[in-house]
Amino acid sequence: MASENKVATSAYKVIGTRPIRHDGVDKVTGKALYGADVRLPGMLYGKVLRSPHPHARIKSIDTSKAEANPKVRAVVTSEDLAPISDQLAKFVRDKILASDKVLFKGHPVAAVAASSAHDVEEALSLIEVDYEVLPSVTNVEDAMKLDAPVLHDHITTDGLGDEAPRKTNVADHGQYKLGDVDRGFQDADQVFEREFRTKSIHQGYIEPQNATAWWTPDGRLTIWCSSQGHFAIRDGTSRILGVPVSSVKVVPMEIGGGFGGKLGPYLEPVAAVLSRKTGSPVQMTMTRAEVFEATGPTSGSLVKIKIGVTKEGRITAAQAYLAFESGAYPGSSLSGATACMFASYKIENLQVDGYDVVDNKTKTSAYRAPGAPIGTFAVESLIDEICESLSLDPLDFRIMNGAKEGTRRVDGVVNGPIGMLQTAEAVKSHSHYSAPLNGRNRGRGVAMGFWRNNTGPSSVVATVVSDGTVMLVEGSMDIGGSRTAIAQQFAEALGIPVEDVSPQVADTDSIGFTSNTAGSGATFKTGWAAYEAAQDVKRQLIDRAAVMWEIPPEQVEYEDGVIRHASDPELHTTLSEIAPTLNDTGGPIVGRASVNPRGVGGSYVANIVDVEVDAETGKVDVLRFTAFQDAGTAIHPSYVEGQLQGGSVQGVGWALTEEYYMSDDGRMLNTSLLDYRMPTTLDVPMIDSVLIEVPNPGHPFGVRGVGEAPIVPTLAALANAIHDATGVRMTQLPMSPGAVKRGIQDREDEH
Amino acid sequence: MASENKVATSAYKVIGTRPIRHDGVDKVTGKALYGADVRLPGMLYGKVLRSPHPHARIKSIDTSKAEANPKVRAVVTSEDLAPISDQLAKFVRDKILASDKVLFKGHPVAAVAASSAHDVEEALSLIEVDYEVLPSVTNVEDAMKLDAPVLHDHITTDGLGDEAPRKTNVADHGQYKLGDVDRGFQDADQVFEREFRTKSIHQGYIEPQNATAWWTPDGRLTIWCSSQGHFAIRDGTSRILGVPVSSVKVVPMEIGGGFGGKLGPYLEPVAAVLSRKTGSPVQMTMTRAEVFEATGPTSGSLVKIKIGVTKEGRITAAQAYLAFESGAYPGSSLSGATACMFASYKIENLQVDGYDVVDNKTKTSAYRAPGAPIGTFAVESLIDEICESLSLDPLDFRIMNGAKEGTRRVDGVVNGPIGMLQTAEAVKSHSHYSAPLNGRNRGRGVAMGFWRNNTGPSSVVATVVSDGTVMLVEGSMDIGGSRTAIAQQFAEALGIPVEDVSPQVADTDSIGFTSNTAGSGATFKTGWAAYEAAQDVKRQLIDRAAVMWEIPPEQVEYEDGVIRHASDPELHTTLSEIAPTLNDTGGPIVGRASVNPRGVGGSYVANIVDVEVDAETGKVDVLRFTAFQDAGTAIHPSYVEGQLQGGSVQGVGWALTEEYYMSDDGRMLNTSLLDYRMPTTLDVPMIDSVLIEVPNPGHPFGVRGVGEAPIVPTLAALANAIHDATGVRMTQLPMSPGAVKRGIQDREDEH
Numbered sequence A, B: 001m002a003s004e005n006k007v008a009t010s011a012y013k014v015i016g017t018r019p020i021r022h023d024g025v026d027k028v029t030g031k032a033l034y035g036a037d038v039r040l041p042g043m044l045y046g047k048v049l050r051s052p053h054p055h056a057r058i059k060s061i062d063t064s065k066a067e068a069n070p071k072v073r074a075v076v077t078s079e080d081l082a083p084i085s086d087q088l089a090k091f092v093r094d095k096i097l098a099s100d101k102v103l104f105k106g107h108p109v110a111a112v113a114a115s116s117a118h119d120v121e122e123a124l125s126l127i128e129v130d131y132e133v134l135p136s137v138t139n140v141e142d143a144m145k146l147d148a149p150v151l152h153d154h155i156t157t158d159g160l161g162d163e164a165p166r167k168t169n170v171a172d173h174g175q176y177k178l179g180d181v182d183r184g185f186q187d188a189d190q191v192f193e194r195e196f197r198t199k200s201i202h203q204g205y206i207e208p209q210n211a212t213a214w215w216t217p218d219g220r221l222t223i224w225c226s227s228q229g230h231f232a233i234r235d236g237t238s239r240i241l242g243v244p245v246s247s248v249k250v251v252p253m254e255i256g257g258g259f260g261g262k263l264g265p266y267l268e269p270v271a272a273v274l275s276r277k278t279g280s281p282v283q284m285t286m287t288r289a290e291v292f293e294a295t296g297p298t299s300g301s302l303v304k305i306k307i308g309v310t311k312e313g314r315i316t317a318a319q320a321y322l323a324f325e326s327g328a329y330p331g332s333s334l335s336g337a338t339a340c341m342f343a344s345y346k347i348e349n350l351q352v353d354g355y356d357v358v359d360n361k362t363k364t365s366a367y368r369a370p371g372a373p374i375g376t377f378a379v380e381s382l383i384d385e386i387c388e389s390l391s392l393d394p395l396d397f398r399i400m401n402g403a404k405e406g407t408r409r410v411d412g413v414v415n416g417p418i419g420m421l422q423t424a425e426a427v428k429s430h431s432h433y434s435a436p437l438n439g440r441n442r443g444r445g446v447a448m449g450f451w452r453n454n455t456g457p458s459s460v461v462a463t464v465v466s467d468g469t470v471m472l473v474e475g476s477m478d479i480g481g482s483r484t485a486i487a488q489q490f491a492e493a494l495g496i497p498v499e500d501v502s503p504q505v506a507d508t509d510s511i512g513f514t515s516n517t518a519g520s521g522a523t524f525k526t527g528w529a530a531y532e533a534a535q536d537v538k539r540q541l542i543d544r545a546a547v548m549w550e551i552p553p554e555q556v557e558y559e560d561g562v563i564r565h566a567s568d569p570e571l572h573t574t575l576s577e578i579a580p581t582l583n584d585t586g587g588p589i590v591g592r593a594s595v596n597p598r599g600v601g602g603s604y605v606a607n608i609v610d611v612e613v614d615a616e617t618g619k620v621d622v623l624r625f626t627a628f629q630d631a632g633t634a635i636h637p638s639y640v641e642g643q644l645q646g647g648s649v650q651g652v653g654w655a656l657t658e659e660y661y662m663s664d665d666g667r668m669l670n671t672s673l674l675d676y677r678m679p680t681t682l683d684v685p686m687i688d689s690v691l692i693e694v695p696n697p698g699h700p701f702g703v704r705g706v707g708e709a710p711i712v713p714t715l716a717a718l719a720n721a722i723h724d725a726t727g728v729r730m731t732q733l734p735m736s737p738g739a740v741k742r743g744i745q746d747r748e749d750e751h
Helices: A024-028 A064-068 A087-096 A117-124 A181-187 A230-241 A268-278 A288-294 A334-340 A372-390 A394-401 A420-429 A482-494 A522-549 A575-584 A637-656 A714-726 A737-750 B024-028 B064-068 B087-096 B117-124 B181-187 B230-241 B268-278 B288-294 B334-340 B372-390 B394-401 B420-429 B482-494 B522-549 B575-584 B637-656 B714-726 B737-750
Strands: A044-050 A056-062 A072-076 A108-114 A128-133 A170-178 A190-198 A210-215 A221-225 A248-252 A282-285 A301-309 A315-327 A350-358 A442-451 A458-464 A470-474 A501-505 A556-559 A562-565 A572-574 A590-595 A603-613 A620-630 A687-692 B044-050 B056-062 B072-076 B108-114 B128-133 B170-178 B190-198 B210-215 B221-225 B248-252 B282-285 B301-309 B315-327 B350-358 B442-451 B458-464 B470-474 B501-505 B556-559 B562-565 B572-574 B590-595 B603-613 B620-630 B687-692
Touching: A044 A117, A044 A268, A044 A288, A056 A108, A064 A072, A072 A117, A072 A268, A087 A230, A108 A117, A108 A268, A170 A334, A181 A301, A181 A315, A181 A350, A190 A372, A210 A268, A221 A230, A221 A268, A230 A248, A230 A268, A268 A282, A301 A372, A315 A334, A315 A372, A334 A350, A334 A372, A334 A442, A372 A394, A372 A442, A372 A714, A394 A420, A394 A442, A420 A442, A420 A603, A420 A620, A420 A687, A442 A714, A458 A482, A458 A522, A458 A575, A458 B458, A458 B590, A470 A482, A470 A522, A482 A501, A482 A522, A522 A556, A522 A562, A522 A575, A522 A590, A572 A575, A590 B458, A590 B590, A603 A637, A603 A714, A620 A637, A620 A714, A637 A687, A637 A714, A714 A737, B044 B117, B044 B268, B044 B288, B056 B108, B064 B072, B072 B117, B072 B268, B087 B230, B108 B117, B108 B268, B170 B334, B181 B301, B181 B315, B181 B350, B190 B372, B210 B268, B221 B230, B221 B268, B230 B248, B230 B268, B268 B282, B301 B372, B315 B334, B315 B372, B334 B350, B334 B372, B334 B442, B372 B394, B372 B442, B372 B714, B394 B420, B394 B442, B420 B442, B420 B603, B420 B620, B420 B687, B442 B714, B458 B482, B458 B522, B458 B575, B470 B482, B470 B522, B482 B501, B482 B522, B522 B556, B522 B562, B522 B575, B522 B590, B572 B575, B603 B637, B603 B714, B620 B637, B620 B714, B637 B687, B637 B714, B714 B737
Parallel strands: A044 A282, A221 A248, A315 A350, A470 A501, A620 A687, B044 B282, B221 B248, B315 B350, B470 B501, B620 B687
Antiparallel strands: A044 A108, A056 A128, A072 A108, A170 A350, A190 A301, A210 A221, A210 A282, A301 A315, A442 A603, A458 A470, A458 A590, A556 A562, A562 A572, A603 A620, B044 B108, B056 B128, B072 B108, B170 B350, B190 B301, B210 B221, B210 B282, B301 B315, B442 B603, B458 B470, B458 B590, B556 B562, B562 B572, B603 B620
């Protein structure tokens, strides 16, 4: 499948192999149960009434007609949620059901439950909301203007240096500095500057948000839903409802994609209060339009950057200004952009200023390496321009300026052993890099990207079954095959075949706290927990063998799944031999581990992309695409390749076709997957994937997070390829046919 | 509620209190989910075709018409189950779906799945079974006759001492001996002998057997059902289907009563193969008639006993002959009767011969203290007769002959510290024992009974939640409040309120192997596991505090939920204080324990019963009922009292009204709860309960099993009361109005 895919041979027996995923057959045969598959006795259907206006004051909500309708089982508004304690709590709560104002088209205002999905649709029209419509703003640059409509009265410029504080949509300004940028630019022979703009785009997961809630009379609330972390859904819902966290149980259903968009509750608290009012379970599922309008896309942005270089191509200084839309409430993905955009390079003088800006769109959420692709689009485009200007090979430039172990990043983190240079070298020596392009209007682009990865608490319980297999219960939601990658680490640590491990994700009542499957952290942290749980099982197996053989445990050895008497070669057994006897020799063996490990290792990705641009229409065809990643130890290489391929394709969509197409009056005009154009298999070639494995010394098996980084370089790689093909430097996304055609036209007009 | 109910005060804070059960509100409000509440996408309904004959050879099964019917989604027969490896496997399998013969009316022959419960009923009539009808026998005495129809060709008298081995329905003969009975009877001044007969009766749980199975294309089978042990359902189903135990996952639903009748699979393997054939989930639920005819009641029996006593009333020898029906396949509750019937007494010369007899009724199952009430009915009736004959107070007789610590029982077990004498003393000193009876045809009976209890493997996992509560995951199905009784033991061990513990029963993939909730063992073994899991949590809390305070763990003390620096009184914290910080100080805390504890302590029960017998009709009214039990430490006294009350009421039903009323041609004629007469609240007075707490030194908290013993003495206590009221010695159950009237008539005829 992957050409020139060199995976280091290793001493591992299970790690690095490619077993069939445990949940695979169920998923491809349609038997896996997702949130909307839940059926409960007497289950009702719920639906949200959403604001038709991007910005309005709610003067009144009259639910009396709806409540009088015999088909309506319950109506809820924000008054059914927890009382508001502070501004942050108000943001969190108002996002679920608006109280005083609606801040975006699609903002939830009320919700209804009825016996059928049809009745509930009908009932929505019975709720009368009296709005005072306000002017709205739906892009970051307009939102920052002095005369922009202001969303939140309490956000002011107080403390930002203004003499006369005024209301503003700029919710936050952060600055990061290394060295002295002024001096760095003075040392430069040449300074390059450019502005870049990107639009809101959506994660585009196939499964819409859904939630089924049952609030039983004992005060316990059970929620079934698809999320990237059922503990976060539990904790968020408990907060929004004002009930103890232990009174909420979240049962994780399979998830049909998340990419950062399913980290917190949307429908869950609403379904919960509808259930509380009706006494029945209530199920809610979003339409695609609701997903687009009312869940979190990533920010639209304005990025200005400036890089100073010597004539040899050494970077002396860099500076960036980033303004990120956060949507209706503060909190965009600025920090990811800030931390990662320059992380491929050793830059001594560096300054990044980030502005978090609210506007009248749905609150943004994380999207795969959140923020990093936006910042990297700017940096890697400008570096391409620098290399062209200085006639330097782009890889030589990157190798010369490349970040190494010990390089300090702008957020203050000092790199451990990282694979930036190995990745750049792999690109340079790959046959794709020097292959002829053969054809008119064709071009090649390269770019690199970094994602820092994350960790968090994680819990695993491992139960030995009488047939010699192990049930592995974990708290990490499996989005991209983590069940298998975690089972592999457990199997490796215990010296048994991975086929003998049955992983499953347990509900929040049944497993210890586990943080979100996010930040490329699940295989890292839950793999670590599995490693520790295997040690716990191993210790108990040794103790049990010691009892059987009537020797001290110290005289028992465990190696590769074989339990041996240290001095009597006749005495040995295995897990599968000992398993059927456990109940009679002291009881079952259950291992457990809960960890919150340090030691995450960031991951580098590079792309080589060939395109052909239709000069007539501006349409860009992706001809060839090779994605490289330093994956650390690739636990299941196929899944790492899958992440590289998936991230690349999402990058292609972001780069070329995807955007929230907004009307002047603040409405998204393309709220279906017919109009919101995500790439299909017809739009991309087979993505070749090359794994570079620089083990992360911070993890027992050398794992780095691999899921997010693949999307990071793709926007720039495509922009660079288009420039190579056409001479046009695209600085705005998407690089749609119209935009590219305009670029070509403008360039022709100039010449 | 309970008069004169003295519970010893203790140093415990949680044990001995009466918290509201965690699952209580859900159950009384109808929100708890039982097996038949399961709903799955595309779920089909299954139904079993059952034999109309009590005994027949299956010549052929023609399923072609059913298979051709478009409404029929699948038809299965025994050929869809695992191949038969040996005779025992054939018994186990044929009980689920008959292969060559049907052995009772209601025997499953085939099953069908269809989209609706109505279609599936219809489809059953399309299956054509050609039977060769055979003569049948449906009671134990006829089944033992030389000319009886024989059920199983391979069961012979070979090895039983016959010179010419012949086919027989006597599947087993066991003999237990202590001392020398012949010499013991020679030492007696008087020998008493009598024969007793009991009928098949059913546990009468309200919830019929049900199962929902989904066999997904990845070869994994998930079963949702209500049982007394989902691990036994898993293991039994895996065996019957011939698939690895780890490929079967059983999700425990709430259970609406079991009493020994829900220990193994009935519908589960059938639903499974219907699901395998259709690819869809299949749900099956029995009707009440199916429950009566095709699940396990307890044995009908013939018991002959003989007791020799000195003129002072000392027992010199005892001997019993027990013949127990086992139904269609071997395996009755003989051992429970054998072990327990004489266990209240110290008898040096003792012999029990037990005969396990197959006949053409559904295979018997355990029923609350299985076998013990039948044997005890005989022993305690005869002892009443002895006391009357010798003019001894029945309690004085029991105290004089009472079993003590060190007394060897007939099964060879030597008593640990037991509460027989304490229980007898409590009866003697209770006001009920000496209260006047005031009225004609009234009588009072007393009897004692014993149940040995059981243990087994059990697993618990305890997770500390950020709000300071603990999720307690266990493998023991909760039938009678064990969730709370186990949570109390965990809370006691950890020094936290029981309200802060949320117990739940996890599926077979999510918790370590746990044996059935049976043998009065759940509170004993799983309470022990909870105690050990609390120690594991405690150790980790100490370690965490040591890290926080930067001292060695040995300098941290844990007492009553408070964690203290041993030498610095300023430094202390609690679980609820430390819980929110766990993720930041090293990760979540999860405790676990898996045990298979020894040390079960048997439990004694006594009844005082007052009755009034209607001389015209023979109807017996129960006027007053006091039940005494040595409960060991009563973890939740209300639940022990509930067990005493429930067991007593079931005993009243067994004694007075319940029976399988069989036609001459082997059909049960009363297969509904209208005709099978279980006692209602109108039939029994409030049962007063008296707890005697002799702690079991074999358990960390002194727990004895309490669930089963309460039913043991009731049959004899009522017979003795009826004798006291009428002078009639009833030796056959049920003591229905007709039977009692006949007894009165016979006695009048004699005099």
